Amino acid sequence: MPRTHFKHYLQSMQEELLVLGSMVEKALARSMEALVNRDIALAEQVIADDKLIDKKRYDIEETCIELIATQQPLARDLRLIVAVLSIVVDMERIGDYAEGNAKIAIMIGDEPPLKPLVDLPRMSKKAGEMLRAALDAFIRRDADAARQVVIEDDEIDNLYDQVFRELLTYMAADPATINRATRLIWTAHNLERAGDRITNICERTIFVIVGRAEKYRGLK
Amino acid sequence: MDTCPQTENAQGQNPNGNHILITKNLNAYYGSFLAVRDVNMAIAPNSITAIIGPSGCGKSTLIRCFNRMHEVAHGARVTGQLLLDGEDIYGTGIDPVSVRTRIGMVFQKPNPFPTMSVIDNVVAGLKLSRIWSRRRKMEEIAERCLRQAALWDEVKDKLKQSGTSLSGGQQQRLCIARALAVKPEVILMDEPCSALDPIATLKIEDLMHTLAKDFTIVIVTHNMQQAGRVSDATAFMMMGDDRAGQLVEYGATKQIFTNPKDKRTEDYISGLFG
Ligand SMILES: Nc1ncnc2c1ncn2[C@@H]1O[C@H](COP(=O)(O)OP(=O)(O)OP(=O)(O)O)[C@@H](O)[C@H]1O
Ligand SMILES: [Mg+2]
Secondary structure, three states, rough: OOOOOHHHOOOOOHHHHHHHHHHHHHHHHHHHHHHHOOOOHHHHHHHHHHHHHHOOOOOOHHHHHHHHHHHHOOOOHHHHHHHHHHHHHHHHHHHHHHHHHHHHHHHHHHOOOOOOOHHHHHHHHHHHHHHHHHHHHHHHHOOHHHHHHHHHHHHHHHHHHHHHHHHHHHHOOOHHHHHHHHHHHHHHHHHHHHHHHHHHHHHHHHHHHHOOOOOOOOOO | OOOOOOOOOOOOOOOOOOOOOOEEEEEEOOEEEEEEEEEEEEEEEOOOEEEEEEOOHHHHHHHHOOOOOOOHHHEEEEEEEEEOOOEEEEOOOHHHHHHHEEEEOOOOOOOOOOOOOOHHHHHHHHOOOOOOOOOOOOOOHHHHHHHHHOOHHHHHOOOOOOOOOHHHHHHHHHHHHHHHHHHOOOOEEEEOOOOHHHHHHHHEEEEHHHHHHOOOOEEEEHHHHHHHHOOEEEEEEEOOOOEEEEEEEEEHHHHHHHOOOHHHHHHHHHOOOO
């Protein structure tokens, strides 16, 4: 194969992307675990680890810039590198949402629970699964799988609406719950945003494969 | 990408560092004309260093100093030091011919010896440097070098044909095989791809990456993109006001190509002149 050296770097860039993906997935899962179990130490760990996620993002960006500057990528290779540049931003942001939820877990501290958390862990679990599926579709260059993940984002959106309505009911019924309910609404909102970011990743995947952007947000 | 050599020490201040080739205040003259001024470089082993710069800035002159080919031109001389494994190749009592077996050269135009077969071309350097021995041994060496030069599969059935019967890209790889036969430590290449089409060029570039595992490579190239693709370190040369070529910037290729420190490098890299 010609340009083995360049292809090798493209390959390892994508491996780094997967590493970043697993870091973000872990942050999502652990921030929810911290919320559910009231585990402040774990929440603090998620916040500390976010620095590593940021660093990984910048490392990958640097590699992309270097490849553009030195290797003259064209056609699909160029689309791939441009896509990675945008995907790392989305992933870093998902990491920030996880960090945000970890901060909320610390804010909540040992306040008495408003209600047992059911839908929020479901949203978080769904987001983690979607993230993994989105990256898998990207690595396999599977446009259909990417489109499927976009469709699944509806599930997160529906859960968000449900959580939101439920928490509104609490607040309307008892103003003393407003603070606690608001925090949970933030949490749900963070997860809903994470789902949108995953949708972006899928759009980028489709861009790499078919060569043009297919926009999904707004169609919904 | 962590394959860049330690080129921070571009001033050659650390002769004991991990550098195979170090130039110290190297000047090259043609008669009284100073063609290359005060070059200080420190080249890491198993790295690929690209020398780029506008035409006439002294790139060829500089690398010809690296294996004592410069002094072959009439009236040409060199001042300063060039350390190969810590030893000054311009020191007294050093035989230029032995330097050239340790530092080989591949030229712009593929130049196989026209009257020789493919196999004789590969081992020609051994004959010239009088290390020639048995025929069988020669065939073994030729096969090893042709394999190293990624040419074996294409020529194994025409070893007895004339070297000039090969395509341009094949001829250039034959010349690389010829350079490898004497087991040099460093291979100098002066625009090795300028006579080749893009596919043959990419083949040579791939080959360079493979060869860098066993050798140190210095390549002069007019093609900035090629420098970006193949090299770990890049040296940018330019002519000064007195028309002497000088090293403007020398560093890791990714730094030179993404964030050059000197405005002149920036202008050259981004195509504003040259
Ligand atoms: N044999 C020679 N005698 C006198 N001057 C020479 C000789 N060879 C080169 N020069 C001069 O030395 C300077 C550097 O030439 P050199 O060939 O090293 O440049 P270069 O950077 O390799 O250029 P190019 O990119 O065109 O190959 C030029 O001014 C050139 O005219
Ligand atoms: Mg030249």
